[in-house]
Amino acid sequence: MAFPLTDEQKKIVDDRGGELLVSAAAGSGKTRVLVERLLARVTEEGLDLDRFLVITYTKAAAAELRTRIAQELSARLAEHPGDRHLRRQATLVYRAQISTIHAFCAALLREEGHRLDLEPDFRLCDEGEAQVLMAQVLEDVLEQQYEDLTAESPFAVLVDTLSAGRDDSRLAQIVLDVFSRIQSHPHPEQWLAQQRQVWELEGVSDAGQTPWGRLLLADAARQGRDCRRRLEQAISLAEEDELLEANYVPSLQAA
Ligand SMILES: Nc1ncnc2c1ncn2[C@@H]1O[C@H](COP(=O)(O)OP(=O)(O)OP(=O)(O)O)[C@@H](O)[C@H]1O
Ligand SMILES: [Mg+2]
Structure with a gap:
């Protein structure tokens, strides 16, 4: 070299x-x-x-x-x-x-x-064929779930939450999306179980105890700080003018 x-x-x-x-x-x-x-x-x-x-x-x-x-x-x-x-x-x-x-x-x-027991003349399917097969399997699985549907089953709750009226295409999309994301995990089922745990609310009384609650609270605090900064800016601008000061500063301070 x-x-x-x-x-x-x-x-x-x-x-x-x-x-x-x-x-x-x-x-x-x-x-x-x-x-x-x-x-x-x-x-x-x-x-x-x-x-x-x-x-x-x-x-x-x-x-x-x-x-x-x-x-x-x-x-x-x-x-x-x-x-x-x-x-x-x-x-x-x-x-x-x-x-x-x-x-x-x-x-x-x-x-x-x-x-x-694999046929010796098998071939690899391309991405397009894989998508068609996946859509077919998903349709069959959903069909089966609808046939076994009861009012309180978890699947009924899922359909209710994710579908708009009679259209369940969003549910199918989310299933495919989650499926393709978990492909990058070495143990997809284990990872899914962990995600379920993150959303378990038993024994949780404060949102700050959960990872998603901590994120939401941190975001709310950040937005709060930003609002406060803007209000302080507005007050100091209003104080530059006598008329504005009299009319706006009391209510801005109250906020
Ligand atoms: N120590 C070095 N001194 C000078 N040139 C180098 C040296 N090491 C590698 N190169 C040159 O840098 C270029 C890029 O190297 P190389 O293809 O090995 O990088 P790479 O990290 O594999 O790149 P890519 O991320 O695109 O796969 C080549 O032309 C190689 O000859
Ligand atoms: Mg390289």
Whole structure:
């Protein structure tokens, strides 16, 4: 590589302590560090590139990574043309497991899917298909809930609270919205249970005891302070004029 690594980058490249999280700004050299780290292990420990699993989020990032590893290998090969281990890596890099999470999981399922009775010719659905399927499932679930509806059931209360008359599209929207938000939690059901607890009001006599109450009270206090500042400003402006002072200051002070 043309530029030497910074001390911080070098520390990351040399770290062999196990799990390592590198969080840094865009364009700060994360991919560079990853490539150096990988090649350091390949050259120092004599490992082959296809022994590693390298995962990224997008196809573009996976392609970029493979290209950059291949380029770095060529650069090193140019410096050590007789190195057979390096030469082997230059071929292996095109077979190495460098892919998106989706592609890796799909490959794994294709190899091991028989253990789950999965049809071998399955394919990944795209986002559009997933949305259609999700809407279909939601409709079926809601339909079932309406069939089993009783006046006091929690579902009846939910529908009453969230729907406008006969239109329950808002309920469906909220269910989908909550569903997509909880996808980023490793244990969605546990998280939902925690959220339910936050809204439990048993034994709570003061809104300040709840997280949402604290937020509302802090906001009310902030607005109160702002009003007070404005009233004080109004009083000092009114005091500049005799007539205004006589007519407005008493009521402003009363406020
Ligand atoms: N120590 C360094 N000195 C000079 N240039 C560097 C250094 N480290 C990385 N670079 C260069 O900075 C540019 C961005 O690096 P890189 O692509 O590794 O960053 P990144 O954090 O992965 O970016 P992104 O967030 O876009 O994925 C590259 O051209 C890389 O060669
Ligand atoms: Mg990068």
